[in-house]
Amino acid sequence: MSTAGTIAAIDLGKTRCRLLISGDSHQVTRTGDGTPGLAAPGGVESAAAAILALLEPGPMPRALGVGAAGAWTAPTAALALAETLAAATGANVAVASDVVTAHIGALGGAPxxxxxxxxxxxxxxxxxxxxxxxxxxxxxxxxxxxxxxxxxxxxxxxxxxxxxxxxxxxxxxxxxxxxxxxxxxxxxxxxxxxxxxxxxxxxxxxxxxxxxxxxxxxxxxxxxxxxxxxxxxxxxxxxxxxxxxxxxxxxxxxxxxxxxxxxxxxxxxxPTVGDALTGAQLMMTRRDLPHERFVHRAE
The missing domain is CATH 3.30.420.40 (ATPase, nucleotide binding domain)
Incomplete structure (x- = not known):
């Protein structure tokens, strides 16, 4: 089940996967292994497994923003990952390249x-x-x-x-x-x-x-x-x-x-405003950013 008020941000690279869960009164961070990238064979499945492993155990977030390596060159896979995660968690999901979420975080969504x-x-x-x-x-x-x-x-x-x-x-x-x-x-x-x-x-x-x-x-x-x-x-x-x-x-x-x-x-x-995790959070909550056409959503 989704938990009202909770947003999870994921930074999924090829070396490690980072998770930040933010709620009304708490914050949780976790780290796991990365995956070969969405463009690699089995990329969607391995990415979903890595993310779900960090989300469990515990109640699922109401919203999940993901920056994933390989999403820029594999938009079909990025959408498939969004749909897979939405089906598994019941959350609203947004997936973009980890470079996109890093940009959003570093510049606060600005040009x-x-x-x-x-x-x-x-x-x-x-x-x-x-x-x-x-x-x-x-x-x-x-x-x-x-x-x-x-x-x-x-x-x-x-x-x-x-x-x-x-x-x-x-x-x-x-x-x-x-x-x-x-x-x-x-x-x-x-x-x-x-x-x-x-x-x-x-x-x-x-x-x-x-x-x-x-x-x-x-x-x-x-x-x-x-x-x-x-x-x-x-x-x-x-x-x-x-x-x-x-x-x-x-x-x-x-x-x-x-x-x-x-x-x-x-x-x-x-000066940098934030990182890829704060960028993934901002991407999840806003649809008016100039990066929006590179964001793949599933609800």
Missing amino acids: GVLLLAGTGAVALGVDADGVRLVDGWGPDIGDFGSGSWLGREAVRAVQRAAVGLGPATTLQQAVAAHISPAPDALSWTLTQQPLARALGTVAPLVLDCAEHGDSVALEIATEAVRLLTASALAASASAREVALHGGLTEHLWFGARLEDSLSNGGRRVA
Whole structure:
């Protein structure tokens, strides 16, 4: 049964699933495992199972807002997830991409750009002309300037230096210590699954070496700033506000360079209002947001 006055918000990623239940006088948070994404085989079923596992036991909410990885490229699956959850819980359900709910939360539902720079990278812009998603294409063909991109460029630089194709760099010592006891960076990459996530753990080494003046690391970090800025600018021609989110933006040296680059591009870094969970709550309770055509509802 649904419980009057209770709204549940879900942030379902590929690594973890977060739940926030808000009532008139209480708040509950829970965390579980993520799923491969709605576009993956069995994506709807695995997503529903992960969400229901966090909702139970206990009375079901009257409303459920979900930000789910893969919903942008799989709208049919997103609607199916909304209908599945509505049937299972008796709640009104809204499902959108986790990037959409993150944007709503970060900017409070207002126009602007959200630039996510973590293991992957994506920019979502909302302005008078509509909604535009840039990158988020995965490590094989995109995620430009992301943590996995930084890590891959660092490993390439280390391998090139090892055989005399590139200049010596302090990244050689930093990466060797990080991947120990693997004998070399190439051997290490061949054993890592998923590789993108493993490469993302190398990104802080690149930023630290760059901050301390290593020319190779500085060149890599500078290119990452350029690529991330380009994605943010491409996401909106008119919105001037850019909210930043993700682990890379929390590195003080790198974050400052990224802010300077965005400022030079005519953008202003805006303070974030909330996160994907607060965005999922707002999406559930409002239908007048500019993101509405990317929201799939079942009642």
